[in-house]
Amino acid sequence: MRIAKRLIIFCCIALLLMGCKKDDEIDVQAVIEQEKEQEEKERREEERKHKEEEERKEAQRAQEEEEQKEAQRAQEEEERRMLEEQQAAMNARGGLTVVLDPGHSAVVAPGTEPLGPGSSEYKAADASGTSGVASGVREYELTLNISVQLKAELEGRGYTVLMTRESNDVPVSCIERANVANNAGAAAYVRIHANGSENQGAAGAMTICTTPGSPYASELYSASRNLSDCILNKYCEMTGCRSEGVWETDTMSGNNWSRVPVTIVEMGYMTNPQEDLLMQTPEYQSKIVQGIADGIDLFFGFAS
Numbered sequence: 611m612r613i614a615k616r617l618i619i620f621c622c623i624a625l626l627l628m629g630c631k632k633d634d635e636i637d638v639q640a641v642i643e644q645e646k647e648q649e650e651k652e653r654r655e656e657e658r659k660h661k662e663e664e665e666r667k668e669a670q671r672a673q674e675e676e677e678q679k680e681a682q683r684a685q686e687e688e689e690r691r692m693l694e695e696q697q698a699a700m701n702a703r704g705g706l707t708v709v710l711d712p713g714h715s716a717v718v719a720p721g722t723e724p725l726g727p728g729s730s731e732y733k734a735a736d737a738s739g740t741s742g743v744a745s746g747v748r749e750y751e752l753t754l755n756i757s758v759q760l761k762a763e764l765e766g767r768g769y770t771v772l773m774t775r776e777s778n779d780v781p782v783s784c785i786e787r788a789n790v791a792n793n794a795g796a797a798a799y800v801r802i803h804a805n806g807s808e809n810q811g812a813a814g815a816m817t818i819c820t821t822p823g824s825p826y827a828s829e830l831y832s833a834s835r836n837l838s839d840c841i842l843n844k845y846c847e848m849t850g851c852r853s854e855g856v857w858e859t860d861t862m863s864g865n866n867w868s869r870v871p872v873t874i875v876e877m878g879y880m881t882n883p884q885e886d887l888l889m890q891t892p893e894y895q896s897k898i899v900q901g902i903a904d905g906i907d908l909f910f911g912f913a914s
């Protein structure tokens with residue numbers, strides 16, 4: 611470009627020199643000076659543009675950096691808030707006692723007990739329970755196995771957990787079981803059982819609570835029904851088990867003697883070969899435990 615310009619200027623000067631009289635001769639030096647000035651001007655302009663571009667890029671980099679920092683600050687704030695919420699939920703759960711009752715025992719409590727407080731009707735103090743048609747496992751073994759895992763899970767979430775029995779060799783009557791929950795001032799009493807039926811095709815899970823007209827625990831009905839709904843829904847959601855719904859009955863001594871919200875969880879039928887074997891697998895047991903724990907969380911209003 612510059613060469614071309616110079617060439618043009620040179621030609622112009624030559625023409626001028628040829629076309630002009632000697633006394634009108636153009637001051638060549640002045641033209642060259644002018645040209646130099648022009649070049650210097652262009653160079654400075656280019657420099658200015660370059661500097662501007664650099665400044666613009668720098669400003670953009672600074673802005674991006676600031677945005678990144680802001681996003682990081684927001685993320686850290688969100689993480690801190692979540693941790694605080696988790697800690698608050700853990701603390702809140704710590705103030706709640708959940709009593710777990712692993713159904714039945716290898717040593718069945720002898721004798722009979724009133725069906726409920728003030729009842730003249732008596733029932734066996736405990737029963738031997740059912741057993742797995744395919745697995746051969748006894749119900750009391752399965753209920754203790756699940757309860758031990760559930761206790762650990764609930765404690766991990768922050769709850770205070772007590773059990774009505776921790777071995778298979780102790781006889782515990784229905785009233786004694788309920789009194790563990792009553793004496794602890796439990797916020798929830800969750801009784802773990804598995805079902806049995808003469809019909810091997812019967813399958814699915816249910817929860818059991820007292821009726822609204824219970825002569826023993828009518829004031830606990832709405833809480834016990836809510837506990838039953840929460841656990842059954844979360845249980846079936848987690849395990850994929852068929853729901854048989856909530857059974858309301860006043861024929862369960864252990865429920866009638868409870869002074870705190872109570873439910874029986876019938877996890878599935880041990881008399882159904884498929885369900886029996888499924889309930890013996892560690893993977894399904896883990897879902898059972900998660901489902902019941904999620905139901906308990908839901909009952910207390912915690913997001914699990």
Ligand SMILES: [Zn+2]
Binds near residue numbers: 740
């Ligand atoms: Zn049972």
